[in-house]
Amino acid sequence: MPELSNDTIGVLGVIALLVLVFAGVRVYIAASLVGLLGTVAIIGWDAGAGIIGTVPHSKSIQYTFSVLPLFILIGYLAFHAGITQSLFDAARKWLGWMPGGLAIASVFANAGFAAVSGASTATAAVFSRIAIPEMQKAGYDNKLAAGVVAVAGTLAALIPPSALMVVYAIIVEASVGQLLVAGFLPGILSAVGYAAIVFVWCLINPKLGPAIPGYTWSDRIKSLPGTLPVVAVILIIFSSMYFGWATPTEAAALGAFVVFILALFNGMSMRSLYDALMETAKLTVMIFALVWSVLIFVRFLGFAGLPERFAQFIVGLDMPAWAVMVMILIGYLILGCFMDAIGMLLLTLPVVYPAVTALGYDPIVFGVIVVKMCEVCLVTPPIGLNCFVVSSVRREIPLQTVFKGALPFVIADFILIAIFLAYPDLILWLPRQMLAN
């Protein structure tokens, strides 16, 4: 058999991984298998398998990663803490008077909830129950009501705490704290962008989302105390990372504790606590399995020298950096038709990330943009899970209506991504201030 070069083994490995993943082999198994066999092919069985065997433990047992289960726990407990209803009530009373006011209220209530949860699809499920019936009662168009709830759920992955952002930081070895803080401003800008779309849409066609006047200033002020727990969690998580008075893990522990106490006060049963903890354990181990298996694959790619070669190839292209970036993002959009966010992120980053940084993009800027792109895929056909969730909760709203309703917001997302690429300081400003502190 002819001797294969490391380059060839690397390329064959990537192809094998894609074939296995498309054939339905679990991603953590596919990545470990290809990483193991590829490394063995390059450096032999004993050395290769010996090195690979150490990866699961050595790569998982790092203090920085311990923030993940706590962020996931906050997300599950938050559903029992009764804060979504109070957030929506307050947002409705403050913003209901605007054209499309209830839809705008949904966006900002979602943004508030995103600050205590990192789970986009589950957020969409909760607001489908709370916000859509209110909008339907007020005569809102189903397309607008469902679309806005599906899209606003995606804010959870940008606004800290965000598990997706932590996973990105782990894979590219960037600062978890800086990435989380970096997502805050783009998250808020996205919320403002969605609200602007609703406002203009309803200004043009008032029948889509009539204004809800009649709330007094007293009603508004009275609605505020219910939102205080969210403010507390935001202050704890954001300020700890920004001012560095606690590590992300400690901040997440405090945040989870506050939400846990709230959930107890709200009457969470032992059964619900058990379910939340077991779901957290399940999701945590799933993410860790993906992380160490992809790091096995990364180890193999390192031996093959493929990321460097790919980066050289990308840099050598006779195209401006922004055009290459647009192509990469289009690639993500296409991949998003087949894969969910975390799988897509983990499978592509080992090869794509070195190329992107070689083009001169900042790791934090790329992190925020790629996470935003993953979230766009949650509201685009054919497998936009947020839209499936909305349609599943509100059975009277067909899936197509949800996708149609989400479309204007998806366009807004593309415009926002372009703005972030053109003005990366919008992403980097807060992390820089944090470093200055």
Place this chain on the structure above:
Amino acid sequence: MGASEDKGPSESGGGALGAVDRAFFSVEKLMALISALCIFALMAVGVWQVLARKLFNAPIYGYIDIVEIAMTTFAFIAISYTERLGGHVRMEIFASRMRGRLLWFVEVVGVLLSLFVVATLTYYSYTHFLRAYTAGDSTMDLELPWWPSKLLVAFAFVILFIRLLISLWGYMRLLINPGLEPVGVPLIADLDMVAEETARVGAGEQKGH
């Protein structure tokens, strides 16, 4: 692509395979519960660490060591439980369209590949533990030994290996006779089912009111 949401073994039936599946699932559930409790403890220790440091200027000595040693619990020991529930990410866009023998054949191949990977990882995780045990590796501050944490990884892989053997049994009997009721294996959920499951998780909010 996504993580299916199988509900685990049914309460009765399924013959010998069903009984083995149920018995083993109770072990897996216990391990997942330990993992879940460790996450809860991680929260409690984190809160204590911040309060003790900020209020009494007395941080827990070796806090990072304790967290790192404990991480094996939530990073690994629920791996088999999650496997049984179909909770690990896979791309189901093609597999969900397959029916009968073709589907079971693909699943058998997938499980065989998994068995090879997990067996290799078990053995080399074990040698990783042996080295730490022999050399007496320990953490920086508290000088806690690393070997129990490394042994737990090998143990989690052994449990996963046994679960995969049960899955192989389950898929093989379906491959031989596709007319049988699936037992002991996670089933592929379509997007609607995943969406419904997500909706169920999100329903917790309503219960509190």
